Amino acid sequence: MSADAHHLTGHGPETHDSHAHSEGGHGSFGSYITGFVLSVILTVIPFWLVMGNVLDNSLVTSLVILALGGVQMIVHIIYFLHMNTKSEGGWTFLALIFTIMVVVIMLAGSVWVMYHLNHNMMPMDAHDVMNNAR
Amino acid sequence: MMHGETAPPGAAAPVFYQTDEEGHHSEGSTMLGFWLYLMSDCLIFATLFATYGVLGRSYAAGPTPKDLFDLPGIAVNTAMLLFSSITYGFAMLEMDRDRIKQTQIWLAITGLFGVAFVSLEIREFVHLFHEGAPPWRSAFLSSFYTLVATHGLHVSVGILWLVVLLVQLRKHGLIVENKRRLMCLSMFWHFLDLIWIGVFTVVYLMGVLE
Numbered sequence: 001m002s003a004d005a006h007h008l009t010g011h012g013p014e015t016h017d018s019h020a021h022s023e024g025g026h027g028s029f030g031s032y033i034t035g036f037v038l039s040v041i042l043t044v045i046p047f048w049l050v051m052g053n054v055l056d057n058s059l060v061t062s063l064v065i066l067a068l069g070g071v072q073m074i075v076h077i078i079y080f081l082h083m084n085t086k087s088e089g090g091w092t093f094l095a096l097i098f099t100i101m102v103v104v105i106m107l108a109g110s111v112w113v114m115y116h117l118n119h120n121m122m123p124m125d126a127h128d129v130m131n132n133a134r
Numbered sequence: 135m136m137h138g139e140t141a142p143p144g145a146a147a148p149v150f151y152q153t154d155e156e157g158h159h160s161e162g163s164t165m166l167g168f169w170l171y172l173m174s175d176c177l178i179f180a181t182l183f184a185t186y187g188v189l190g191r192s193y194a195a196g197p198t199p200k201d202l203f204d205l206p207g208i209a210v211n212t213a214m215l216l217f218s219s220i221t222y223g224f225a226m227l228e229m230d231r232d233r234i235k236q237t238q239i240w241l242a243i244t245g246l247f248g249v250a251f252v253s254l255e256i257r258e259f260v261h262l263f264h265e266g267a268p269p270w271r272s273a274f275l276s277s278f279y280t281l282v283a284t285h286g287l288h289v290s291v292g293i294l295w296l297v298v299l300l301v302q303l304r305k306h307g308l309i310v311e312n313k314r315r316l317m318c319l320s321m322f323w324h325f326l327d328l329i330w331i332g333v334f335t336v337v338y339l340m341g342v343l344e
Contacts (some may be wrong), residue, residue, distance in 0.1 A: 050343060072331050
């Protein structure tokens with residue numbers, strides 16, 4: 001079955017590619033250094049933004065550091081985990097995309113639903129709690 | 135395509151494919167399987183992040199992130215984990231060149247950075263306990279400890295795994311099995327660094343912001 005798949009995609013380049021990957025699948029010195037330098041930059045900027053109170057608006061700051069965190073994750077995936085669309089015939093990439101999809105739905109959905117739930121609840125502060133307990 | 139052309143279309147061809155597939159498969163399936171494990175681990179962290187996202191502002195009139203978190207300390211922690219990532223990368227490069235001594239040295243350095251990270255985290259937790267911020271103080275603290283300690287536990291297990299592999303390397307050298315194990319741990323280690331990006335961004339930096 002997978003032999004068929006190899007025939008369809010062209011056996012020669014496929015074998016060559018996967019072979020090269022299994023031997024040099026950890027990237028080069030240069031790619032590790034690139035990833036490291038990018039990570040340092042993408043780590044220092046959010047810490048600097050928050051610790052130095054650079055932007056007055058905290059909403060803007062949180063959006064910026066979230067974006068920088070996302071970019072740094074991608075940098076790690078490419079330069080440290082050596083993810084690409086080709087390795088293992090694309091299955092690792094497919095699994096990654098699926099996981100990201102589930103994670104985004106779960107995170108965004110949970111926060112969204114629970115935020116609205118909190119909003120629609122009757123206000124209940126410490127005073128009410130004590131009255132109810134009595 | 136090359137095999138199809140060179141091998142005669144008789145009984146020899148399937149055997150040729152068979153060995154080729156086997157050799158490729160046993161190596162590849164471990165990596166793919168371990169990757170799938172990492173993805174499932176990612177879901178565990180995602181649920182913990184979601185829990186923190188929902189409960190992270192429920193202080194129950196207790197201490198807030200602004201009162202508790204020490205950002206310079208977290209920056210040092212982050213640096214430890216990032217350094218350990220690059221030193222593990224160097225270990226993998228030495229492994230590719232079959233230089234066992236250098237591989238062991240870089241792995242040992244990686245382990246030390248890992249130990250530094252876990253020690254700093256434990257010190258932070260002890261400090262928080264003294265500040266009157268144990269997990270049972272508020273929903274925020276419960277979700278905070280669950281998320282951060284789950285990550286710390288993963289790093290601790292990674293260090294244990296690293297020590298086991300160092301022993302294996304000393305006993306058996308850079309054999310194919312050990313290389314495969316080192317590659318799995320490499321993925322695990324870099325994955326934990328990736329999760330930490332989420333932790334310091336969402337928990338520490340954004341916590342201090344509001």
